[in-house]
Amino acid sequence: MIRSATLICGLLVSPVWAGEIWVTNEKDDTVSIISTETLEVIQTYPTGERPRGITFSKDFSRVYICASDSDAVQVMDPNTGEILHDLPSGEDPEQFVLHPNDRHLYIANEDDAITTVVDTETRRVIAQIDVGVEPEGMAVSPDGKIAITTSETTNMAHWIDTETQELFANTLVDSRPRHAEFVKDGTQLWVSAEIGGTITIFDVADQSEIGKIDFEVQGVHPDRVQPVGFEFTADEKTAFVALGPSNHVAVVNADTFEVEDYILVGRRVWHMDFNGDKSLLFTTNGVSGDVTVIDVASRTALKSIKVGRFPWGAAYRPTD
Amino acid sequence: MTGYLTALAAIVTREALRFIHQRERFVAALVRPLVWLLVFAAGFRAALGLSIIPPYQTYITYETYIVPGLCGMILLFNGMQSSLSLIYDREMGSMKLLLTSPFPRWWLLMCKLVGATAISVLQVYAFLAIAAAFGITMPMLGYLTVLPALVVAGIMLGALGLLLSSFIKQLENFAGVMNFVIFPMFFMSSALYPLWKMAESSELLHDICAVNPFTHAVELIRFALYVDFNGAALGWTVLAAVVFTAAALWGYSPEGSGIRRKG
Numbered sequence: 001m002i003r004s005a006t007l008i009c010g011l012l013v014s015p016v017w018a019g020e021i022w023v024t025n026e027k028d029d030t031v032s033i034i035s036t037e038t039l040e041v042i043q044t045y046p047t048g049e050r051p052r053g054i055t056f057s058k059d060f061s062r063v064y065i066c067a068s069d070s071d072a073v074q075v076m077d078p079n080t081g082e083i084l085h086d087l088p089s090g091e092d093p094e095q096f097v098l099h100p101n102d103r104h105l106y107i108a109n110e111d112d113a114i115t116t117v118v119d120t121e122t123r124r125v126i127a128q129i130d131v132g133v134e135p136e137g138m139a140v141s142p143d144g145k146i147a148i149t150t151s152e153t154t155n156m157a158h159w160i161d162t163e164t165q166e167l168f169a170n171t172l173v174d175s176r177p178r179h180a181e182f183v184k185d186g187t188q189l190w191v192s193a194e195i196g197g198t199i200t201i202f203d204v205a206d207q208s209e210i211g212k213i214d215f216e217v218q219g220v221h222p223d224r225v226q227p228v229g230f231e232f233t234a235d236e237k238t239a240f241v242a243l244g245p246s247n248h249v250a251v252v253n254a255d256t257f258e259v260e261d262y263i264l265v266g267r268r269v270w271h272m273d274f275n276g277d278k279s280l281l282f283t284t285n286g287v288s289g290d291v292t293v294i295d296v297a298s299r300t301a302l303k304s305i306k307v308g309r310f311p312w313g314a315a316y317r318p319t320d
Numbered sequence: 321m322t323g324y325l326t327a328l329a330a331i332v333t334r335e336a337l338r339f340i341h342q343r344e345r346f347v348a349a350l351v352r353p354l355v356w357l358l359v360f361a362a363g364f365r366a367a368l369g370l371s372i373i374p375p376y377q378t379y380i381t382y383e384t385y386i387v388p389g390l391c392g393m394i395l396l397f398n399g400m401q402s403s404l405s406l407i408y409d410r411e412m413g414s415m416k417l418l419l420t421s422p423f424p425r426w427w428l429l430m431c432k433l434v435g436a437t438a439i440s441v442l443q444v445y446a447f448l449a450i451a452a453a454f455g456i457t458m459p460m461l462g463y464l465t466v467l468p469a470l471v472v473a474g475i476m477l478g479a480l481g482l483l484l485s486s487f488i489k490q491l492e493n494f495a496g497v498m499n500f501v502i503f504p505m506f507f508m509s510s511a512l513y514p515l516w517k518m519a520e521s522s523e524l525l526h527d528i529c530a531v532n533p534f535t536h537a538v539e540l541i542r543f544a545l546y547v548d549f550n551g552a553a554l555g556w557t558v559l560a561a562v563v564f565t566a567a568a569l570w571g572y573s574p575e576g577s578g579i580r581r582k583g
Contacts, residue, residue: 219362247379264378264379264380264381265378265379266378266379288379292378292379293378301378301379302377302378303377303378304372304377304378304379
């Protein structure tokens with residue numbers, strides 16, 4: 001108790017970055033909202049069926065939620081929790097990414113092997129792009145020119161030209177790619193492979209592979225080391241990688257691609273997001289139904305917060 | 321009063337000198353918990369999943385879980401070791417010399433208890449330092465806040481040793497203490513497994529563990545290491561310390577069975 005108080009005091013004296021972490025609970029059909037100051041759940045809102053991907057609009061006035069089993073992307077008012085409307089998303093939307101223009105959503109339709117592009121203003125589908133089987137991971141380059149879809153079964157990263165909405169490249173990755181992120185001003189693309197147990201790094205200029213990261217958690221069978229979601233620190237020198245049922249988050253040097261540390265978190269860690277100043281990282285732990293808070297500087301788990309059943313995605317929203 | 325303090329200083333110094341001159345005892349006292357920590361716990365690292373229980377706020381490895389229990393183990397073994405030395409003193413006759421002092425017997429025994437506890441606490445800190453070197457660390461402040469918990473737990477377990485020594489007539493009988501006191505106390509406690517884990521296999525075992533004073537000593541240390549306070553554990557540990565001390569003092573009094581028989 002005293003330790004929590006010390007932590008909270010520490011947070012209060014640090015620069016004010018009041019905010020919330022929104023977590024989708026896949027089996028409860030809800031989102032849990034965690035205060036990044038008190039590290040407690042302060043609100044829970046109902047959503048459509050099986051909410052997974054979650055992201056905010058640029059001004060944080062809307063939150064988009066992939067309600068996979070409702071076959072819709074729901075638009076919620078984050079101040080009231082009211083569902084404003086649904087967007088046409090195609091079947092079984094699992095993950096999406098919002099284009100830097102704050103208007104186009106690129107949605108992975110897991111059951112249909114397509115990526116759907118939706119205009120959030122006109123609420124219309126503007127393109128559907130055929131990709132590999134079971135698309136999941138979505139990313140868009142900082143300049144907005146390239147979108148990426150990873151397909152779980154085809155084991156590929158599909159490169160989409162966002163002007164023509166057509167594929168211009170396909171690159172093989174290891175088995176069951178789950179998540180993709182552009183880094184270093186969009187010069188690198190990182191793709192995690194859940195079954196392959198690796199992260200592959202591509203040079204965006206020519207789509208060539210420039211590195212691969214393997215993981216090995218002491219005392220855990222290699223089959224259970226399954227990289228899924230990952231995020232980068234503010235200086236992009238360090239990546240935190242969720243390793244699924246190994247119940248650990250890996251700390252990776254993003255320059256050398258060396259794994260520097262492993263942090264014990266809850267069971268089946270899946271995705272994550274930072275607080276405002278990126279001093280705390282919040283990981284969703286599906287099986288244990290909680291969110292572990294990691295202190296980024298010391299690389300230690302501070303607290304695990306109970307949320308709903310099977311938390312999946314996480315997204316940060318400032319409140320000040 | 322000065323005389324009382326002189327007696328205290330003399331007895332504590334004697335304990336310290338005995339400890340310093342027996343370096344192998346210091347090493348042996350550390351090897352035992354370290355084997356548990358680095359071999360036993362490593363083997364169980366993946367086998368035992370621990371849910372979040374106070375004072376922990378997130379998931380911990382098994383190595384981290386058993387550190388407070390192993391601190392308790394050092395105190396427990398040292399408490400018994402101290403009682404062993406009392407029996408030895410009695411057999412060698414130095415106990416008689418000690419008891420011819422003009423100071424009350426209870427004061428001499430309390431001095432002995434304080435001396436033994438101080439040595440135990442030093443050993444616990446040495447163990448925590450080695451554990452930290454292997455990456456098993458606690459909050460920095462915890463290393464300070466654990467001190468009073470270690471003193472209370474050390475006095476309770478030292479008093480138990482004192483009590484046992486008042487009833488054991490010969491050095492040879494001490495082996496029984498290992499089998500009937502140390503091992504049951506250690507294994508039937510929360511040192512190695514949380515109590516809810518015990519309840520999964522047997523409610524009776526859980527209840528036995530819950531009344532074991534060693535469980536409360538371990539929990540007191542565990543909470544203190546995490547800058548937290550467990551009032552119930554403190555209450556039970558202090559109660560046990562008072563009861564054991566009173567019984568030991570009675571055991572060593574002329575009315576009790578302790579020193580009279582041999583002396």
